[in-house]
Amino acid sequence: MELWPCLAAALLLLLLLVQLSRAAEFYAKVALYCALCFAVSAVASLVCLLRHGGRTVENMSIISWFVRSFKYFYGLRFEVRDQHRLQEARPCVIVSNHQSILDMMGLMEVLPERCVQIAKRELLFLGPVGLIMYLGGVFFINRQRSSTAMTVMADLGERMVRENVPIVPVVYSSFSSFYNTKKKFFTSGTVTVQVLEAIPTSGLTVADVPALVDTCHRAMRTTFLHISKTPQENGATAGPGVQLAQ
Numbered sequence: 001m002e003l004w005p006c007l008a009a010a011l012l013l014l015l016l017l018v019q020l021s022r023a024a025e026f027y028a029k030v031a032l033y034c035a036l037c038f039a040v041s042a043v044a045s046l047v048c049l050l051r052h053g054g055r056t057v058e059n060m061s062i063i064s065w066f067v068r069s070f071k072y073f074y075g076l077r078f079e080v081r082d083q084h085r086l087q088e089a090r091p092c093v094i095v096s097n098h099q100s101i102l103d104m105m106g107l108m109e110v111l112p113e114r115c116v117q118i119a120k121r122e123l124l125f126l127g128p129v130g131l132i133m134y135l136g137g138v139f140f141i142n143r144q145r146s147s148t149a150m151t152v153m154a155d156l157g158e159r160m161v162r163e164n165v166p167i168v169p170v171v172y173s174s175f176s177s178f179y180n181t182k183k184k185f186f187t188s189g190t191v192t193v194q195v196l197e198a199i200p201t202s203g204l205t206v207a208d209v210p211a212l213v214d215t216c217h218r219a220m221r222t223t224f225l226h227i228s229k230t231p232q233e234n235g236a237t238a239g240p241g242v243q244l245a246q
Helices: 003-052 057-068 070-074 103-110 121-125 128-135 146-163 206-227
Strands: 076-081 093-096 118-120 139-141 167-172 189-195 243-245
Touching: 003 057, 003 070, 003 128, 057 070, 057 103, 057 128, 070 076, 076 103, 093 103, 103 167, 103 189, 118 121, 121 128, 121 139, 167 206, 189 206
Parallel strands: 076 189, 093 167, 118 139
Antiparallel strands: 093 243, 167 189
16 A cells, blocks of 8 residues: 555656656757857857948848748748738838747748848847847837837838838747747747738828728738637737837
């Protein structure tokens, strides 16, 4: 009879070790990803300085090449659908959903030439990561100063109206089948990247903005649910976040 408590304790210990091992592997892969970001940013910064001499959107093609190489370290594949919608010769605003630190890889898979991105100002102070973003021509918004952020977005809005700039939504499928921070697993997998049809803004006014946002949100959420393997594990009911680039 005394054997059963020992067996139960051994089984619990085994389960604990398996769980800790999975968690350790998860954190190790995340740490490697962060290390890659810093190391590659340092190397890419040097290449950008040698190639173009300073801050210019032309550096984004170099940055994109480096970031796209990350997928080979993690066994990730990106299946891009209807990428031709981003290759038309006209200005546009790209809106994509936000899920995790892996978003950057998905964005670089579809980033058009001469695409200027918008990012929070805090990223500017992340050492070589901030430097490479600066060299890539990224516009930084200080979210602590709403007036500055509003000015940048107002300028973007005025240009959209002036140049009839459409919005092109880009949706990445759920990462939850291979990357999950709660369950602590990070394995190989495939991400579907769907480029949606452009949403025109011609003739719209400020009063039309709420309806425009709702249209974009519904289109992206529907697509996200359609292309994701296990969307319910990734909080799909909350809808995709918004990340802007022009």
